[in-house]
Amino acid sequence: MKVKEAAESLQRVRELPSLRGVVLDLLGSLNDPQADVESVSAKVALDQAITAKLLRLANSPFFGLSRQITSVNDAAAIVGLRSLRNIAVAAALVDAFDPQRCPAFALRPFWRHAIGVALAAEAMAPLCELEAATAFSAGLLHDIGRLALALALPETYSELLQWQQEQDLPLLEAEQSRLGLTHCEAGAQLAEQWLLPPQLIRCIALHHQTELREPDLLVDLIHLADNLCHALDLGGDPGDAVPVFSLAGWQRLGLSNAQLLAVCKQTETRHESLCQALAIC
Numbered sequence: 001m002k003v004k005e006a007a008e009s010l011q012r013v014r015e016l017p018s019l020r021g022v023v024l025d026l027l028g029s030l031n032d033p034q035a036d037v038e039s040v041s042a043k044v045a046l047d048q049a050i051t052a053k054l055l056r057l058a059n060s061p062f063f064g065l066s067r068q069i070t071s072v073n074d075a076a077a078i079v080g081l082r083s084l085r086n087i088a089v090a091a092a093l094v095d096a097f098d099p100q101r102c103p104a105f106a107l108r109p110f111w112r113h114a115i116g117v118a119l120a121a122e123a124m125a126p127l128c129e130l131e132a133a134t135a136f137s138a139g140l141l142h143d144i145g146r147l148a149l150a151l152a153l154p155e156t157y158s159e160l161l162q163w164q165q166e167q168d169l170p171l172l173e174a175e176q177s178r179l180g181l182t183h184c185e186a187g188a189q190l191a192e193q194w195l196l197p198p199q200l201i202r203c204i205a206l207h208h209q210t211e212l213r214e215p216d217l218l219v220d221l222i223h224l225a226d227n228l229c230h231a232l233d234l235g236g237d238p239g240d241a242v243p244v245f246s247l248a249g250w251q252r253l254g255l256s257n258a259q260l261l262a263v264c265k266q267t268e269t270r271h272e273s274l275c276q277a278l279a280i281c
Contacts, residue, residue: 006180012152013145013186014193022047023092026085027137027196037084041076044088053091054084057277062270082133086122090115090140094278097147104158105150106237111280112271113235114140119274120225120267127263128253130218138203138222141196145187145204146171149179152186165239172208172243184208210246220249228264234271 018024025043029035044050051072058069058079069075076084094111118139125135150157156179164174175182188205203222206212212219223246229235230242255263 004180006185009149009153009156009179009181010186010189013148013189016148016152016190018194022050023089023096024194026089026092027194027200029085035081037076037081040081040085040088041072044076044084045072047092049095050088050092053095053278054087057087057091057274060273060277062273062277082136086118086133086136086140089137090118090274091278093140094280097151102150102154102158104161105147105154107147108280109235109237109240110143110147111278112275113229113237113240114143115274115278115280116229116232116234116267116271117142117222117225119270120228120263121221123263123266124221124225124253124255124259127255127259128217128221130221134197134199135218135221135225138200138218139225141187141191141200142203142207142222142226143183143187144190145183145185148186148190149175149183153179170241170243182208208243210244211248215252217252220246220252223249224253224255228260229267232264232268234268 022043026040029040044054054072054075055069057063058065058075063079065078069078072084079087097107118136121135121139122132124130125132160174160178163169163178164171167174169177172182172184184205184207188201191201191204199216199218202216203219206216206219207222207226209219209223227242227245230240233240
């Protein structure tokens, strides 16, 4: 029975509409060595909604710039390619999904947590000799399967979330019991449909696994960033719980306690201003 339920759930996920073309182009450019500020700026400028949020963020306390930014090109010249792409993707994703589809799914805590994980992953990446822009995108998208299930199966997922709270179960256990699959599997399916880079798909699929068959530092990084942000309660969800933590993954990353404390402080400092600029308050 669970096999049939899982197949039906995945089919509903496959039927979800794709992201706007500019967002997929920006995510795809993570693997493009030819991508530059000019080409990315041109893509962003084609989407008025993304441009508006980007300019609001560029003029927010998040960057603390001394002069008014009035164009995508100005923003790109000051914040750089990495920040431009990350901000544009975050702005587009926050607006891409209808919160009314599944009222029981708390969209505000979801995005506040995702932004926190993205910032924590971005801060830790250079310490682990990983690419910060990819880490930010992986952190932002790591739980996209939760959103996919809420949109594809709104009534079923609402009932699941209620049952999870009543039974005081971990989310993964509740999803596996009721749907026959987890948000990690659903998210990986959606990411494959969007033709996202393989490293992002792996992070989405494996970020809750405490033991990896093939160790992957980016997956370890997102796993740790996710746990840190749950512990810091950046989502502001009263029912939030810290998932099972992989000590082996932390050891592979080679981060000290002092470095983790610095990452937590930096993430908390930047988190609220980014959420406010993206209207996730």
